[in-house]
Amino acid sequence: MALWGGRFEGGVATSTQEFGASLPVDKHLYKQDIAGSKAHAGMLAKQGIISDSDAQAIAEGLDQIEAQIDAGDFVFDINDEDIHMAIESELTRRIGEAGKRLHTGRSRNDQVATDTRLAVKALTKDLMEANLNLRHVLVEAAEANKKAILPGMTHLQHAQPVLFSHHLLAYYWMFTRDYKRIVAAFEAADASPLGAAALAGTTYPLDRVASAHAMGFKQIIPNSLDAVSDRDFLLDLHFACSTMAMHLSRLAEEIVLWSSSEFGFITLSDSFSTGSSIMPQKKNPDFAELIRGKTGRVYGNLVQLLVTCKGLPLAYNKDLQEDKEGALDSAHTLAQCLSVMSGMISTMTVNADAMRAACKVGHLAATDVADYLAKRGMPFREAHAVVGHLVLECDKRGCQLDDLPLEVFKEASPLFGADITSALDIDAIVAARTTQGGTAPTAVAEQMRLVRASYTADEAYLEGLPYIVPMGQGA
DSSP: OOTTGGGOSSOOOHHHHHHHOOHHHHGGGHHHHHHHHHHHHHHHHHTTSSOHHHHHHHHHHHHHHHHHHHTTOOOOOGGGOSHHHHHHHHHHHHHTHHHHHTTTTOOHHHHHHHHHHHHHHHHHHHHHHHHHHHHHHHHHHHHHTTTOEEEEEETTEEEEEEEHHHHHHHHHHHHHHHHHHHHHHHHHHOEEOTTOTTTTOOSSOOOHHHHHHHTTOSEEOSOHHHHHHOOHHHHHHHHHHHHHHHHHHHHHHHHHHHTSTTTOSEEOOGGGOBOOSSOTTOOBOHHHHHHHHHHHHHHHHHHHHHHHHTTOOSSOOGGGGGGHHHHHHHHHHHHHHHHHHHHHHHHOEEOHHHHHHHTTSSOTTHHHHHHHHHTTTOOHHHHHHHHHHHHHHHHHHTOOGGGSOHHHHHHHOTTOOTTHHHHTOHHHHHHTOOSTTOSSHHHHHHHHHHHHHHHHHHHHHHHTOOOOOOOOSOO
């Protein structure tokens, strides 16, 4: 009989039992459930609600069950509905009456919220590690390719030349912001709902702060209704995952473009490429494409939880059973994507010559030629028009700006002198962008100092976290 079966004369139909069971999903939270139960039992004993011998028997029994699940030897029964019932039923079978006392002063409502928050802390910690690894790889790639210059683009059209290292660091900063969003999700989850019971608290003299600290929570949730019904912390995780997936997708798109025959800026390692079943010459960036494709899956999980929560009255509702599968999926998917992206970046070959050759196409010096005139007194809008005319002349001749004779420049404006050639040099154009955040080597060197400082700070935050109950592998 189900643990809640005293109220019922008949049993639940097999089909509805399977439909209502969350065990296939929440069994992955077995370590969190066991950690919460041990903390709860220890607190009950300290408060004199159960005996010390019962608490000891409960802890030992839970340790045995955890070891068995870790080993993959535990047999889950769908009739147990969820991980809480599966563990408590087995505990009671092993240690008898003491196991029945474990649930004193708590409900599955605060229990599942506790497990989920502990799981989010574990998932976000893993994502922090994967995020830092990718950022490290991006910095290494930037350092290794300091001199490479590629066409910076707007509207996917050649615009101005930039250092490849500068381009990679733009993604570094995106993922740095993602790290902070993951940290925010971690900190949102770092509050214990245990002791809220079903929705209104309990008559037992629980020490909620003690059990919270025993599980590694920073604080308790002050309102019992909010404690069992809040899933904002999961939405924070979903949003952080979605934004990071979007950034990964943007980088993946550029990798797809850069590795194409039309660009040829990079060559992907064989380890991160696939071939064709019919075309022997193909080397496809399938894994970059797959990262791009998985972004929609992560987005979908965010929308699913938003829709699930949008019409729920206080306090707990069965709808919230649908809160975990998407979160587990998004975190797992994103961790894989981060790992694969790190592998692609760290093993790719950068074709600096192809990048530089591409800088000769598209009149990348046009803005600098206009600036040349503006610095000699011509209003920039007039200079813009003059250079636009020169570009049109290039298009008619089928050449680039640096192919035009000096006489053509002088015909366009008497302000042009022989030194105009310096405004057409790609390296000089890049080197001139010395403003903070610019692409000049000196500016990128200063940016790299900020990069290292931000990385060190984020790494220190991760290393300073207290023990976090990890996700289990045996379920």
